[in-house]
Amino acid sequence: MQKFITLTSIAAPLDRANVDTDAIIPKQFLKSIKRSGFGVNLFDEWRYLDHGEVDMDNSKRPLNEKFVLNKPEYLGAKILLARENFGCGSSREHAPWALIDYGFRVIIAPSFADIVYNNCFKNGILPIVQDNNIVDELFVFKGEITINLEEQTITFAQHTYNFKIDTEGKRRLMEGLDDIELTLQHTDEIKAFEQQHFEKYPWL
Amino acid sequence: MQQTLYDKLMSTHIVCEEKGSTLIYIDRQLIHEVTSPQAFEGLEIAGRKPWRVQANLAVPEHNVPTTQRSLGVEGITDPVSKLQIQTLDKNCKKFGINEIPMNDIRQGIVHVVGPEQGATLPGMSVVCGDSHTSTHGALGALAFGIGTSEVEHVLATACLWQTKSKNFKIEVNGKLNPHVSAKDIALYIIGQIGTAGGTGYAIEFTGSTITALSVEGRMTLCNMAIEAGARVGLVAVDDKTIEYVKGRPLAPTGENWNKALAYWQTLHSDANARFDKTLCFQANNIKPQVTWGTSPEMVVAIDGRVPNPKNAKDSVQKTSWKNALDYIHLKADTKISEIKIDKVFIGSCTNSRIEDLRVAAGVLQGKRIADNIKLALVVPGSGLIKQKAEAEGLDKIFTDSGFEWREAGCSMCLAMNADKLEAGERCASTSNRNFENRQGQGSFTHLVSPYTAAKSAICGRLC
Numbered sequence: 001m002q003k004f005i006t007l008t009s010i011a012a013p014l015d016r017a018n019v020d021t022d023a024i025i026p027k028q029f030l031k032s033i034k035r036s037g038f039g040v041n042l043f044d045e046w047r048y049l050d051h052g053e054v055d056m057d058n059s060k061r062p063l064n065e066k067f068v069l070n071k072p073e074y075l076g077a078k079i080l081l082a083r084e085n086f087g088c089g090s091s092r093e094h095a096p097w098a099l100i101d102y103g104f105r106v107i108i109a110p111s112f113a114d115i116v117y118n119n120c121f122k123n124g125i126l127p128i129v130q131d132n133n134i135v136d137e138l139f140v141f142k143g144e145i146t147i148n149l150e151e152q153t154i155t156f157a158q159h160t161y162n163f164k165i166d167t168e169g170k171r172r173l174m175e176g177l178d179d180i181e182l183t184l185q186h187t188d189e190i191k192a193f194e195q196q197h198f199e200k201y202p203w204l
Numbered sequence: 205m206q207q208t209l210y211d212k213l214m215s216t217h218i219v220c221e222e223k224g225s226t227l228i229y230i231d232r233q234l235i236h237e238v239t240s241p242q243a244f245e246g247l248e249i250a251g252r253k254p255w256r257v258q259a260n261l262a263v264p265e266h267n268v269p270t271t272q273r274s275l276g277v278e279g280i281t282d283p284v285s286k287l288q289i290q291t292l293d294k295n296c297k298k299f300g301i302n303e304i305p306m307n308d309i310r311q312g313i314v315h316v317v318g319p320e321q322g323a324t325l326p327g328m329s330v331v332c333g334d335s336h337t338s339t340h341g342a343l344g345a346l347a348f349g350i351g352t353s354e355v356e357h358v359l360a361t362a363c364l365w366q367t368k369s370k371n372f373k374i375e376v377n378g379k380l381n382p383h384v385s386a387k388d389i390a391l392y393i394i395g396q397i398g399t400a401g402g403t404g405y406a407i408e409f410t411g412s413t414i415t416a417l418s419v420e421g422r423m424t425l426c427n428m429a430i431e432a433g434a435r436v437g438l439v440a441v442d443d444k445t446i447e448y449v450k451g452r453p454l455a456p457t458g459e460n461w462n463k464a465l466a467y468w469q470t471l472h473s474d475a476n477a478r479f480d481k482t483l484c485f486q487a488n489n490i491k492p493q494v495t496w497g498t499s500p501e502m503v504v505a506i507d508g509r510v511p512n513p514k515n516a517k518d519s520v521q522k523t524s525w526k527n528a529l530d531y532i533h534l535k536a537d538t539k540i541s542e543i544k545i546d547k548v549f550i551g552s553c554t555n556s557r558i559e560d561l562r563v564a565a566g567v568l569q570g571k572r573i574a575d576n577i578k579l580a581l582v583v584p585g586s587g588l589i590k591q592k593a594e595a596e597g598l599d600k601i602f603t604d605s606g607f608e609w610r611e612a613g614c615s616m617c618l619a620m621n622a623d624k625l626e627a628g629e630r631c632a633s634t635s636n637r638n639f640e641n642r643q644g645q646g647s648f649t650h651l652v653s654p655y656t657a658a659k660s661a662i663c664g665r666l667c
Contacts, residue, residue: 017524027642031620045641089639091333091351113403114433167224168222180252180356189219189220197229201327
């Protein structure tokens with residue numbers, strides 16, 4: 001997994017609340033059995049004017065010029081700004097896969113749905129929960145924003161704001177750690193747990 | 205210490221704790237074809253094997269066709285769907301995982317099959333790469349949806365890192381009005397607390413109305429906990445739960461049954477357990493519900509009207525409502541009963557169990573669906589439910605009324621197979637999500653109960 005330390009980038013403002021994972025990556029793209037290549041279909045139904053299917057040549061599809069990611073000023077944005085309850089709905093991890101494949105490393109929103117929030121950490125994306133008034137400011141700000149994970153700060157327009165993050169999630173992002181490897185360091189504890197668990201609940 | 209049901213279930217599964225994160229043991233993982241290929245791929249690349257292979261049970265469901273099953277996997281016309289199901293079969297074979305294949309009579313929607321087979325039991329920790337795993341909480345199990353990285357993690361370690369959720373008690377008391385079901389309770393609650401109302405919480409549903417629900421009804425309710433933002437929905441174990449579990453193929457027997465029973469009877473919140481949040485609702489305030497927009501929280505009573513954005517509580521809600529009305533082609537203040545529909549879908553992990561089919565058939569008996577209904581589908585939750593319904597003659601009632609009687613699967617809930625809405629089509633659906641394009645590109649979904657779906661099919665409009 002890619003490490004995350006600091007990042008400076010412009011932000012693409014997606015001004016909608018309750019953006020669901022069906023919108024982030026529509027179901028037809030879930031049929032892939034791979035983990036990569038979802039970026040071109042991120043927000044497919046908002047981003048293109050035609051109906052997208054797997055294996056289409058996306059470079060030839062008509063773009064919805066009004067959609068934020070298609071506006072020239074937001075090309076190359078690595079930060080996505082969103083509104084409340086970002087990523088609600090289906091648990092599909094294809095959503096963070098599509099977000100990171102597109103190039104987003106940070107999502108800033110007043111709130112996230114639980115599953116997507118957790119999935120971001122597993123895929124090298126930093127989800128930042130920030131107060132509504134700061135998110136409002138970011139929505140009107142045009143320019144580069146700097147995120148420093150170690151310091152837990154967002155800096156823009158000469159202002160620096162702090163954000164909160166779970167220490168374990170922060171460590172994993174900063175070190176780019178593989179969860180499974182970490183867990184397997186607890187093998188003895190898992191085995192000891194199993195012994196008492198199945199003794200107590202033999203029907204399991 | 206007085207504990208909530210959620211606290212009890214969590215503490216029973218703690219392997220160790222580390223800096224605010226808890227490693228919990230997973231007793232059961234349910235697997236389907238959409239969120240598992242990359243997990244198996246990861247396992248293989250790292251040269252790992254499943255930690256406890258018998259903890260896993262797989263079933264294809266999202267992509268399966270609901271017609272022409274006789275040809276098996278070869279009969280699937282969409283090559284991408286076919287590959288995904290073949291990949292599941294191949295992976296299960298390679299890693300030795302128990303799979304209920306597509307043409308097995310027990311095949312169906314994973315959240316229907318799990319409880320039906322006794323693969324999910326009270327007190328178990330249950331995960332699946334699917335957000336509607338909250339369904340299994342109806343049996344007093346700790347059950348929640350996970351992402352594909354976590355599917356791989358559970359395969360490799362039988363454990364998961366979790367942050368403890370807060371406790372949220374939702375109490376519903378009193379007798380339900382006629383024709384109001386668990387689905388209406390779920391939609392009503394989501395309408396009251398919003399789709400983020402339960403975020404960060406495990407919701408326990410209690411109160412006399414919940415106790416009076418069948419286990420199937422409780423599954424409908426817990427299924428939609430995720431639509432209120434809560435990954436976990438729970439109902440305490442009682443005699444109905446035990447009765448439901450007894451005799452299931454994977455349920456314990458003999459001495460183990462007695463041991464299990466003694467334990468399961470402790471699976472309820474203690475009398476003075478502390479909840480971080482509590483809400484109470486009166487059953488008699490709940491009418492049949494229908495969604496009007498593109499989020500499950502955009503819901504009104506069937507005798508109501510489409511709301512007007514000028515009455516929204518703030519600018520964010522106002523924008524959401526306007527976007528929803530634009531998308532769904534409805535005008536503010538329209539009477540719900542004036543909204544014509546094109547298709548009807550009875551099915552999904554929310555409402556495809558035998559009692560759902562009985563209720564719908566009861567409405568349809570001796571009646572015909574309206575002429576403007578282009579397609580009305582019934583998709584049972586599993587092959588066994590289909591078989592049971594046929595033994596009761598329900599299939600005949602459905603087909604006589606103009607419904608199509610299909611094979612088990614997720615079907616038009618998310619339209620990953622051939623069952624979908626065309627652009628501009630409007631559907632009364634017993635599923636769980638009314639997001640934009642969910643049931644087909646440019647289509648419009650109105651979430652309802654099986655009773656309302658059947659009645660609306662006869663009326664040709666929401667009624």
